[in-house]
Amino acid sequence: MSKKSSPANCRYSDSHEWFRVEGNRVTVGITQFAANELTDITYVELKPNGTKIAAGGAVGVVESVKTTSDVYSVIGGTIVAVNPDVVKDPSLLNSDPFGKGWLVAIETTDAAPVSKLMDAATYDSKHAVH
Amino acid sequence: MTTATTPATALKKTPFHQFHLDHGAQMVEYAGWSMPIRYGSIIEEHKFCRASGGFFDVSHMGRLRFSGRHARRFLDRVCTRQIFGMTKGMCRYSLVCNERGGCRDDVLVYCFDEDEYLMVCNAANRDKLMQHFAEQKGDLVFKLEDETEKTAMAAFQGPKVMEVVSSMSREIPNLKRYRFTEKNLMIVKMIVSRTGYTGEDGVEVILGSMTAKLALSLLLKEKKDGSDVVKPIGLGARDSLRLEAGMPLYGHEIDEDTDPLSAGLAFAIKLDKGADDDRIGGFIGQAALQKIAKEGVKRTLVGLKVEGRRSPRQGMKVWKSGSAGDREVGVVTSGCLSPTLDYPIAMAYVPVEMSELGTPLAIDLGSAKAAAEIVKLPFYSALR
Numbered sequence: 001m002s003k004k005s006s007p008a009n010c011r012y013s014d015s016h017e018w019f020r021v022e023g024n025r026v027t028v029g030i031t032q033f034a035a036n037e038l039t040d041i042t043y044v045e046l047k048p049n050g051t052k053i054a055a056g057g058a059v060g061v062v063e064s065v066k067t068t069s070d071v072y073s074v075i076g077g078t079i080v081a082v083n084p085d086v087v088k089d090p091s092l093l094n095s096d097p098f099g100k101g102w103l104v105a106i107e108t109t110d111a112a113p114v115s116k117l118m119d120a121a122t123y124d125s126k127h128a129v130h
Numbered sequence: 131m132t133t134a135t136t137p138a139t140a141l142k143k144t145p146f147h148q149f150h151l152d153h154g155a156q157m158v159e160y161a162g163w164s165m166p167i168r169y170g171s172i173i174e175e176h177k178f179c180r181a182s183g184g185f186f187d188v189s190h191m192g193r194l195r196f197s198g199r200h201a202r203r204f205l206d207r208v209c210t211r212q213i214f215g216m217t218k219g220m221c222r223y224s225l226v227c228n229e230r231g232g233c234r235d236d237v238l239v240y241c242f243d244e245d246e247y248l249m250v251c252n253a254a255n256r257d258k259l260m261q262h263f264a265e266q267k268g269d270l271v272f273k274l275e276d277e278t279e280k281t282a283m284a285a286f287q288g289p290k291v292m293e294v295v296s297s298m299s300r301e302i303p304n305l306k307r308y309r310f311t312e313k314n315l316m317i318v319k320m321i322v323s324r325t326g327y328t329g330e331d332g333v334e335v336i337l338g339s340m341t342a343k344l345a346l347s348l349l350l351k352e353k354k355d356g357s358d359v360v361k362p363i364g365l366g367a368r369d370s371l372r373l374e375a376g377m378p379l380y381g382h383e384i385d386e387d388t389d390p391l392s393a394g395l396a397f398a399i400k401l402d403k404g405a406d407d408d409r410i411g412g413f414i415g416q417a418a419l420q421k422i423a424k425e426g427v428k429r430t431l432v433g434l435k436v437e438g439r440r441s442p443r444q445g446m447k448v449w450k451s452g453s454a455g456d457r458e459v460g461v462v463t464s465g466c467l468s469p470t471l472d473y474p475i476a477m478a479y480v481p482v483e484m485s486e487l488g489t490p491l492a493i494d495l496g497s498a499k500a501a502a503e504i505v506k507l508p509f510y511s512a513l514r
Contacts, residue, residue, distance in 0.1 A: 039168060039172050042439065043441065043467070043499070061497070063365055063440060065466065066167075068440075094171075128257075
């Protein structure tokens with residue numbers, strides 16, 4: 001387990017998702033802290049391209065040796081990209097959750113809820129990765 | 131996504147606590163104890179135990195010593211297995227049942243002498259059993275001491291463990307399964323039994339808490355360059371190892387409302403105990419279990435091989451297709467994506483008439499159903 005800090009170009013929810021906004025496109029994943037807490041991730045299921053989701057809705061399921069968790073999006077919109085690599089190799093979520101382990105991209109007309117989330121420093125101060 | 135972290139304060143610490151911290155363990159609360167769930171990857175630890183060897187801190191398990199004139203008689207009253215006839219150096223797996231034939235706990239009883247025994251019980255059931263035993267003592271004369279917190283217990287499991295042990299002792303590798311011996315290593319006195327909870331060969335060791343750290347360093351002789359044949363393994367892999375080995379876990383396969391006959395544990399029940407010898411006496415729950423045996427169990431524990439990659443979890447429903455449509459017929463008690471077999475496995479209760487090997491069933495995963503087939507238990511064992 002690494003002692004890296006979370007990337008500054010993302011925002012963070014209390015339920016350990018990260019959101020990166022680029023124009024009207026928001027990429028969603030889970031944090032290193034969450035991946036560590038879940039332990040070895042063995043299964044990832046994501047809603048398919050084109051799925052409309054409401055703000056607060058689930059975009060997929062992440063399963064580990066220990067538990068099964070839904071992954072939620074704070075923004076509503078349409079899923080425009082899903083990461084096929086992480087479905088094929090769920091361990092990417094443990095090794096590179098902010099990079100190769102991204103989950104979905106959502107096109108939204110309202111990215112405002114993301115700006116209300118924690119920044120990296122606040123998130124890391126609450127959830128230190130050991 | 132939700133995660134739960136439990137503060138490590140006010141929890142009991144085992145004598146190996148500092149060892150866990152030194153080895154980077156993630157500590158979690160388990161039955162009031164701070165225990166290592168893993169040191170790195172649970173899956174890697176699981177595979178390492180199957181390929182080489184693992185050290186498990188199991189000091190949280192209860193160790194209760196019964197000694198005195200009526201110790202044996204008392205144990206025969208609370209244990210489903212016959213204790214009478216055990217001789218020094220024998221271990222027996224037993225259930226402790228309630229009057230309804232449900233399981234208060236599953237335990238291992240060690241015989242040191244005809245009036246001295248040690249019982250190893252589950253951590254979560256220790257207080258409950260101590261209370262039960264106090265209530266059942268009656269006029270019987272014996273001493274019951276809870277030695278849990280002045281001792282430590284470690285399991286060493288895996289195909290290379292006995293090689294390592296043989297460099298320290300000639301006697302231990304010759305122990306049969308479910309036999310133990312008392313041994314001195316340097317100044318450390320310990321109880322070593324050929325037992326375990328992984329489906330691998332190996333030993334479990336009980337020793338004084340003061341000398342536990344020293345003994346562990348003598349036993350492990352860590353090189354710390356990655357070449358160790360025995361490495362520490364956490365509770366996470368302990369659970370998936372025992373599940374592959376088809377071994378019950380209290381709170382999953384057995385509990386106060388589940389009888390051991392349905393759980394496939396008939397071997398550990400002496401149904402006619404005391405019938406022709408009143409020195410032995412009957413056991414609590416005997417009448418209820420005799421009735422269940424006579425009428426036949428209605429449901430039984432089976433192993434399921436599951437399609438896909440998802441982990442079945444405790445409480446998920448088991449379904450069966452039929453001419454009248456799909457219907458719910460059973461419930462999962464434990465499940466995981468088996469690290470050894472690389473497919474999902476589960477243990478589940480299903481009606482006896484649907485428990486034949488090869489029966490096609492399905493598990494409701496919530497968003498979808500996964501096909502499953504009844505397979506033989508254990509899923510995996512190096513021991514048979």
